Amino acid sequence: MTVEQDCVALDQFPVGMRVLAVDDDQTCLRILESLLHRCQYHVTTTNQAQKALELLRENKNKFDLVISDVDMPDMDGFKLLELVGLEMDLPVIMLSAHSDPKYVMKGVTHGACDYLLKPVRIEELKNIWQHVVRSRFDKNRGSNNGDKKDGSGNEGVANSDQNNGRANRKRKDQYNEDEDEERDDNDDPSSQKKPRVVWTVELHKKFVAAVNQLGFEKAMPKKILDLMNVEKLTRENVASHLQKFRLYLKRISGNQQAIMANSDLHFLQMSNGLDGFHHRPIPAGSGQFHGGAAAAAGMRPFPPNGILGRLNTPSGIGGVRSLSSSPSSGMFLQNPTDLGKFHHVSSLPLNHIDGGNILQGLPMPLEFDQLQTNNNKSIIPGNSMAAFPSFPSTQQSSLPNNNSHLVLQGHPQASPSAFPGHQINKRLEHWSNAVSSSSSTLPPPPAQNSNSIMSHQFDDGSSSYSIPFCDSTIPLAPAMDTNPRAFYRTTDLDSNANVQPGGVYYDSLQMRQSGNYGPTTDALLSSNAKEGFIVGQQKLQSGFMGAEAGSLDDIVNSTMKQEQSQGDLSEGDLGYGGFSSLRTCL
Amino acid sequence: MQRQVALIKKSLFDQGYLDEQFMELEELQDDANPNFVEEVATLYFKDSIRLINSIDQALERGSFDFNRLDNYMHQFKGSSTSIGASKVKTECTMFREYCRVGNAEGCLRIFQQVKKEHATLRKKLEHYFQLARQAGPKETARRSK
Numbered sequence: 001m002t003v004e005q006d007c008v009a010l011d012q013f014p015v016g017m018r019v020l021a022v023d024d025d026q027t028c029l030r031i032l033e034s035l036l037h038r039c040q041y042h043v044t045t046t047n048q049a050q051k052a053l054e055l056l057r058e059n060k061n062k063f064d065l066v067i068s069d070v071d072m073p074d075m076d077g078f079k080l081l082e083l084v085g086l087e088m089d090l091p092v093i094m095l096s097a098h099s100d101p102k103y104v105m106k107g108v109t110h111g112a113c114d115y116l117l118k119p120v121r122i123e124e125l126k127n128i129w130q131h132v133v134r135s136r137f138d139k140n141r142g143s144n145n146g147d148k149k150d151g152s153g154n155e156g157v158a159n160s161d162q163n164n165g166r167a168n169r170k171r172k173d174q175y176n177e178d179e180d181e182e183r184d185d186n187d188d189p190s191s192q193k194k195p196r197v198v199w200t201v202e203l204h205k206k207f208v209a210a211v212n213q214l215g216f217e218k219a220m221p222k223k224i225l226d227l228m229n230v231e232k233l234t235r236e237n238v239a240s241h242l243q244k245f246r247l248y249l250k251r252i253s254g255n256q257q258a259i260m261a262n263s264d265l266h267f268l269q270m271s272n273g274l275d276g277f278h279h280r281p282i283p284a285g286s287g288q289f290h291g292g293a294a295a296a297a298g299m300r301p302f303p304p305n306g307i308l309g310r311l312n313t314p315s316g317i318g319g320v321r322s323l324s325s326s327p328s329s330g331m332f333l334q335n336p337t338d339l340g341k342f343h344h345v346s347s348l349p350l351n352h353i354d355g356g357n358i359l360q361g362l363p364m365p366l367e368f369d370q371l372q373t374n375n376n377k378s379i380i381p382g383n384s385m386a387a388f389p390s391f392p393s394t395q396q397s398s399l400p401n402n403n404s405h406l407v408l409q410g411h412p413q414a415s416p417s418a419f420p421g422h423q424i425n426k427r428l429e430h431w432s433n434a435v436s437s438s439s440s441t442l443p444p445p446p447a448q449n450s451n452s453i454m455s456h457q458f459d460d461g462s463s464s465y466s467i468p469f470c471d472s473t474i475p476l477a478p479a480m481d482t483n484p485r486a487f488y489r490t491t492d493l494d495s496n497a498n499v500q501p502g503g504v505y506y507d508s509l510q511m512r513q514s515g516n517y518g519p520t521t522d523a524l525l526s527s528n529a530k531e532g533f534i535v536g537q538q539k540l541q542s543g544f545m546g547a548e549a550g551s552l553d554d555i556v557n558s559t560m561k562q563e564q565s566q567g568d569l570s571e572g573d574l575g576y577g578g579f580s581s582l583r584t585c586l
Numbered sequence: 587m588q589r590q591v592a593l594i595k596k597s598l599f600d601q602g603y604l605d606e607q608f609m610e611l612e613e614l615q616d617d618a619n620p621n622f623v624e625e626v627a628t629l630y631f632k633d634s635i636r637l638i639n640s641i642d643q644a645l646e647r648g649s650f651d652f653n654r655l656d657n658y659m660h661q662f663k664g665s666s667t668s669i670g671a672s673k674v675k676t677e678c679t680m681f682r683e684y685c686r687v688g689n690a691e692g693c694l695r696i697f698q699q700v701k702k703e704h705a706t707l708r709k710k711l712e713h714y715f716q717l718a719r720q721a722g723p724k725e726t727a728r729r730s731k
Binding site: 025026027028030031034035037038071097098118119121122 | 614618619622626634660664667668
């Protein structure tokens, strides 16, 4: 509407409001017209939907409101409703003799601003002008918020999952505390499309060095950032990474062995994948996490107890979940189809957190956040986690018993869109590696041993880096801890090749040799994963590592359990959001 | 004359041929729309006859497509409701019910009722309008039950 029109209309509004009435029933149309006239509106009628569209298209500013019948021969009223909403963005009121709530619901979901039952009474029509006012008001408000809204909206939308965006935000809210920064980060970045930070091994090494220098307890993101002296790294990045790291440590604290070695790797892996999670405790997800694996994965160095413990707890999982609201849930979940890719994703048994979200909880700290927001797998290692589709809750079973293998299947390459999971996979692998290594006997880190999964990876922690989580190669083995690799998620995730057990969680203690997870362990992972979890790939968009998280938790937990090391598993406060979920899994 | 008109109208209501909706229509009748009610009634009968014919044909075909029949009847019922044709509406509802359960015989039977009520109403209204026109529009609008 032009300004003048607006003014003019508003002067007398609602008098003179221009209504287009559409109804194939002549009787009803005539009555409606008369009623509308009685309300002093300006009425145009047509008994054909097509004609109505033409009229509307001819001049978008010609009408303020459309009233349309539902059952029309030439076009379904709901269809017209949609088109009008899309093309002209006008308020549309549906009219029908059907009082079935189903229709009303349909009207609502198609965007109708009201639904009236025939026969229409004049009283009802007297108030329809409110919809015009409301619609204009909302538009103004919307445009004011503009970017912000768009940003957040984009976040969701970009991920093609509004839920994600919302969930992300919501999650973030839930986990706020430490995560404030992250949250903001997540929220903002998504809208601003900040590139995610990939925590490479080297970067993580610096990080760890800085943390050690400052003292773990005293390490503050700002100081760490200063010490690290890395360009383009923001405090928020560090903060979120730190959180994940803490969780990881807690988680692995239970599993000393694997943890130590792998922690770095695992952590990285996890974090990369899980980035999103950071807050969330890894949803232990179906518990597939092998406790060990999880532990190994991330937490080795530190008593995983805390973390692990948390992982398993459903709350953890739930937490994770939040990360990736369903869409993302993918974290750990792997789609069966993607399994191959994921393998790592391990079937974290995340306790069923919510299917997709299992991993969410995972501390897959790394970029999980990013994952979520961007759903871009490429960048965020974490995404891989996200990629994990929700773990099938079924996985749970796998964990439970001693070796619950958490197989985080992260889809390593997870469909790009589906999830950034690749990374997760990797991470998972790492996790599994980590876990396995830690858990059981920590089989020789690099792939070989025990967990077949691990075998691969760990070998050298390089590349795909066995980050427990996603990285397929994380050699869970004790070697892990030395490498920061664990922590960093190599974006390798995709490469399933490493099959890092990342996806698979090894039983916590024993890294399940399950197949070797070696490169292409897809099969392996699958096998393991089967148990654990199959990370469904759900849209990982949300990058949820949740799934991974779950598995990690499981892994960690299981590891812990087995090792009995600390009983902390359950609770641990996962420093890293993601990790905690792992714990809960356990 | 007007009294006569009023009486007729009253009886229509009393006998349940018309309901409040008809009154609403009358409310809409004013100087700008002096014959509004009659116009609407005319439209209604035009439309409804068309629908009745469609239903008749569908029933004659013998292939009881209940969905289709129901759709027709839905429209018919909608119009009837809008005009306040109470008895017709009732029969329509029954017809739809028979459609719902797939009772073909019931449908046929009820449809005869529908047609009968419809025809009766039409006659009565035509008579009514005729008188009303003679009596003068304003008065008729006010004299409702």
